[in-house]
Amino acid sequence: MSSNKRVLNYALATNEALIQLMESDDSVFLIGQGLKSPWYVGQTCTGLLEKFGEDRVIDTPVSENAVTGAAVGASIAGMKAIVVHPRVDFMLYAMDPVINQAANWCYMNGGHCSVPVVIWGIINRGGEQGAQHSQSLHAMFAHIPGLKVVMPATPYDAKGLMVAAVKDPNPVVFIDDRWLYGIEDHVPEELYEVEIGKAVVRNSGNDLTIVASSYVANEAYHAAKELKSEGVSVEVVDLRSIKPLDTACILESVAKTGKLLIVDGGWRSFGVSAEIAALVAENSLQDLKAPIRRLTLPDIPAPASRYLEEGYYIHRTTIKSAIVEFLGG
């Protein structure tokens, strides 16, 4: 197929998913702040308004709570809403419809009604934006029963996970990172799904397992590639979904390498890295040749100053150093 060679950037891969989903299903609609403005949502919503009209592409007042509730309620009533929050930080105003309502709805109604809503939060950090424009809150959502949480790291997964999230009959929190929007990769033209709850081994290796997701998974992949020429063999597991977690994939890799470095773009305490560490400790302690290590954001709010940001965020150089230290130490 000719589509095999086609390359798209991450934002346009999401954009294509949205277009194809809305073309193929009249009940899919998009709602949220900034849909008309690339400043908010990058290229992800390019052309949608022109193609589908204001009824199905709804830019909104700054009313996160009501707008998210509307997306949840519409999905209870038979629609499939995608509600976008251009910065995850602002989603905190929408915790009632996400956590109290959407996450609990199926269970507390005895399975008589599920909520096929997608809650799309964009991590938009760096650039001296400071504490309230930079947060990565995926672990908070993953803590909640009834929510699924996906974090695509590649253009292929951005499209495939958005499609899977919309087709899932349950609430899915889709979290992406503006730092990924420009990366390019092969993206098939047809509508396809990446299965929620399945991780992928991005790079095969024997010396060490890295488990990561989203931006830091991509950085870990490049770190592993760069270290290959130095004779270091690193396996990179990209979670794709934070919840449900692909435990089999993680444990299998740890069984092979015996060393685990967890990299997460969220804070250290009580987060994804702690969960994965607990999972491995509970199931595979005998496979570990060394104590688990974690590379995460420190338990500190995001700073504004670029000099502080440099030490705060995780990039491939940070990951490379952590690998070298782990294997050399």
Add this chain to the structure above:
Amino acid sequence: MLKKYEKAFLLSLYRMMIRIRYCEESFVDPILQGIIKCPVHLYSGEEAIATGVSANLEDKDKVFGNHRSHGHFLAKGGQMEALVAEVFCKEMGCARGRGGSMHLIDPTKGFLGAAPIVSGTISLTMGAALGSKIKKDDSVAVSYFGDGAAGEGVLYESLNFASIHKLPMLFVCENNFYATHMPLRETRSSDSIYESASSLGVKASRHDGNDVLEVYETAKEAIDYCRSGNGPVFLEYETYRLRGHVGPDDNIQGDHTDIRPPSEVAEWCQKDPILSFTNRLIESGIVTKNELSQINKDVDAEVVAAHEFTECSLNTNIQELKSYVFKQKSA
């Protein structure tokens, strides 16, 4: 005044109010005996609102309720058996015993759910109205909430959004003057809630919520307005609960009437919506006492049958604790 209505219609309003009242009162003893453990917010005294509003609704119309929604559920066509079994948290309840009194649902009747986070279902209702507008299916969505919801911001966000998008949504504020223990006068500088809706461009008015025909007429006008694509309507209905905020007593988990002045309670007892409607029906000469007594007997039997159904219903099974967290994806 009553002459313009069909007798059968008037009796259907009466029957629905009696169904709600008798069903509600049937929970009092089991609550006091501790057989019903889940929090139960009785609707006794407020029956005219759900009855009058729902008399204008069709199955395709959507309703979301709150913590005090037994009446909304029954009036929208929910089965009494399923309601009673849910209040007892039984497997045959409308939410399979996973929800309890505060989580009622019957999607086949357009009763899409209820939840006790006070104003939490207002925005959900707005979503149903938004879906209706997108699909152009001519349905209306109704949100029931209390005066307490006027203290939460999402009400105002929703009014604004529904207004700018002209959504087919009816906001029904059941103002019973108390948010749990707090009187409205202590939580709001204005005694009007509906004027806040007007200020956001939503057609709004206040009415006697204990007069079932006034509710019916005002809701009819509002629902016609919504259904015709003119936008949302906000109706504030003044009413009073004859029981406590939660449970039978007028208090929060205590055993005395210690929150509302006894004189105020007595005054509102005189304005009991069923009492006044009964008197009007008899005085009009359209209906005889015997006809009403027969309805009362029939409803009594229905309530007894609903409790028998509940007693025969299976308890929930611990083996199924994990069921229903997610809906399985169909192939």
